[in-house]
Amino acid sequence: VQLQASGGGVVQAGDSARLSCTGSGGLTLSSYYMGWFRQVPGKEREFVAAIIWNDGSADYADSVKGRFTISRDNAKNTMYLQMNSLEADDTAVYYCAGRIWPEYRSRLSDDYDYWGQGTLVTVSS
Numbered sequence: 001v002q003l004q005a006s007g008g009g010v011v012q013a014g015d016s017a018r019l020s021c022t023g024s025g026g027l028t029l030s031s032y033y034m035g036w037f038r039q040v041p042g043k044e045r046e047f048v049a050a051i052i053w054n055d056g057s058a059d060y061a062d063s064v065k066g067r068f069t070i071s072r073d074n075a076k077n078t079m080y081l082q083m084n085s086l087e088a089d090d091t092a093v094y095y096c097a098g099r100i101w102p103e104y105r106s107r108l109s110d111d112y113d114y115w116g117q118g119t120l121v122t123v124s125s
Contacts, residue, residue: 001024001025001026001027001114002023002024002025002027002114002116003021003022003023003024003027003096003097003098003114003115003116003117004021004022004023004024004116004117005019005020005021005094005095005096005116005117005118005119006019006020006021006022006119007019007020007119008093008094008119008120008121008122009120009121009122010122010123010124011086011121011122011123011124012086012123012124012125013086013087013088013123013124013125014085014086015086015123016082016083016084016085016086017083017086017121018080018081018082018083019036019080019081019083019094019096019119019121020078020079020080021034021036021078021079021080021081021096021116022076022077022078023077023078023098027098027114028077029053029072029077029078029079029098030053030054030072030074030077030102031053031100031102032053032098032099032100032102032113032114033050033051033052033053033098033099033100033101033102033103033104033105033106034050034051034053034072034079034096034097034098034099035047035048035049035050035051035070035096035097035098035099035106035107035112036048036049036050036070036079036081036094036095036096036097037094037095037096037097037109037112038090038092038093038094038095038121039092039093039095039118040091040092040093045095045109046061046092047061047107047108047109048060048061048064048068048081048094049061049064049068049070049081050070050105050106050107051070051071051072051079052102052103052105053072053074053102054102054103056071056072058070059105059107061107063089064083064090067083067084067085067086068081068082068083068084069081069082069084070082079096081094081096083121086121086123087123087125088123088124088125089123090121090123091121091122091123092120092121093118093119093120093121094118094119094120094121095115095116095117095118096115096116097109097112097113097114097115097116098112098113098114098115099111099112099113100113
């Protein structure tokens, strides 16, 4: 049972990138409240966005609102994070995470039960 994040890399400021998070080993993402977090070395893990799978309603951190879009594809058991207008401050390791209570929002990393391995996004200016 695991989550796997992918899609990171090096991009220029102002460019876009899309991250993916796929469940495997029997982990069906629709059973969880799914989110994205990011972390910079020396800092705490930071909430980015999350989605209620059933109705697609999303929650965003103020720092990414209007630039990032979280979405899901039930058939592919995959969650996405579309990141537009990337800035140098968006440079971080991005993690996807799942919370057992699919209808209850949370921005706290401690509330999430499953984590992907992280994918590094580097935005060069």
